[in-house]
Amino acid sequence: MFQNKDTRQDNVNYSISYPSSRRYKPKFxxxxxxxxxxxxxxxxxxxxxxxxxxxxxxxPEKDGAKVNQSHSGSSGNTMDGKSDKYDSVNQMVNDISPAIVGVVNMQKVHSIEDFLEGKKSKAQEAGVGSGVIYQKNNKDAYIVTNNHVIDGASKIKVQLHNSKQVDAKLVGKDAMTDMAVLKIDNTKGIKAIQFADSSKVKTGDSVFAMGNPLGLEFANSVTSGIISANERTIDAQTSEGPNKVNVLQTDAAINPGNSGGALVDLNGNLVGINSMKIANEQVEGIGFAIPSNEVQATIKQLVEKGKITRPSIGVGLLNLEEIPDEYKD
Missing domain, CATH: 1.20.5 (Single alpha-helices involved in coiled-coils or other helix-helix interfaces)
Incomplete structure (x- = not known):
């Protein structure tokens, strides 16, 4: 997400821990x-x-819980640049661009003047990211984006491909997967993207990152690259703590504001949601996208429940020093 006052780039903090070699025998x-x-x-x-x-x-599935699945058997070939669907990259980009939107995070700003004059605090633009329209019906259109793009928002606006801004409703979000689903009124000229099967994506496949790098000033930008690695698990720091995330690695340029945007193949099908990059002076061209298959599974739960339900085991922890001596060996 691009933040107006903060020029930091999305990055991944790596933390590697090694298990202790010590083993304890139970004494109780x-x-x-x-x-x-x-x-x-x-x-x-x-x-x-x-x-x-x-x-x-x-x-029965709720509206927004189902995505448009591509039936194409391949994602195109990076060696010859051929698509099963389009004659050129330009044709592909023009066709699916109406599915790519800007997501504006609006947050209330409390000023001393408003407080003294008894005025209500106004919502101002706090940051801008990207989003992808993945389903629409006669009434609504559904958008997937990153949770960190809309985190802390008191109001969310969506800028469509034609630069028109509309209000969005938050359907569900999850910090651990860094995914969120929004809903807007169906509007003329928008399009729903089709999902590729990310399990079939291969290292070397051509991909394109679409979104709004550095904010709405550079809306509808496209960068190209390849899948650098199709099976990566990285340690990501979320607002709810550290989490291991499965990602696609790409060298397509991903900048602040690209978060939540689309990573598509030569056929214009969604292979991932751009989410992170390693921002370091010594590192270049290492970005990450959440695979489309995982996005699809997360969308379903967010639409149906508004959150991700995770199993838990009802086992409490005790401080061994607090256990009375009569219960010890």
Whole structure:
């Protein structure tokens, strides 16, 4: 996301930890009981997950929960630059550009003058990112973007391809996956993008990053590159703590403001959502996108529940020093 007063680039903080070589033997007679309870909790969680999957297949999908899946068997070839669908890159870009939008994060600013005069605080532009329209119907259009693009917003605006700005409603968001879904009124001239199968993306495939680098002044920008690696797991720092994220690595230029934008193949299909880059003077051309298959799975939960539900085990932690001596060996 591009921030007006902060010129920092999106970056990934790496943290590598090594397991301790020390091992402790249990000294308490109730240790086995805790282990049994822990195993029972895990089994219970797995059963709940299994039931959840069955329910997902029996409950009708809400609007916005389903994406347009491409049926193309390939993503084009970087060696000959051929597309199964278009005669040129220019034709592809012009066709799918109406699916790429700007996302404006509006936040209330409290001033002393407004307080003294009894005026309400006004929402001002705090940052700008990108988004992708992935579904539309007769009434609404749904947009996927990064959570950090809209984080802290009191109001969200979306700038369409024709520069028209409309109000957006937050459908759901999740900090750990850094994904968010917005909804706007369906407007003439917009388009819903098709999703590629990111499991079929290969290292060396041509890709294009589409979005708004450095804000709306450079809206509708396109940069090109290749998939540098198709199976990366990186340590990302989110607003809810550290998390391991599966990503596609690309050398297509990703700059502040590109966050939430589209990474597409030669056929104009979405292979990922641009999310992060390594910002360092000694590093060049290392950007990351969330794979389209993971985006699709996250979208479904955000639309249906407004959040991502994660299983948890009801096991509490105790400080061993607080346990009475009579319960110790």
């Amino acid at each position: 007679p109730w240790f086995k009981t805790i282990i049994i309870a822990l195993i029972a909790g895990i089994i219970g969680a797995l059963i709940v997950l299994g039931i959840g999957k069955v329910v997902d297949h029996t409950v």
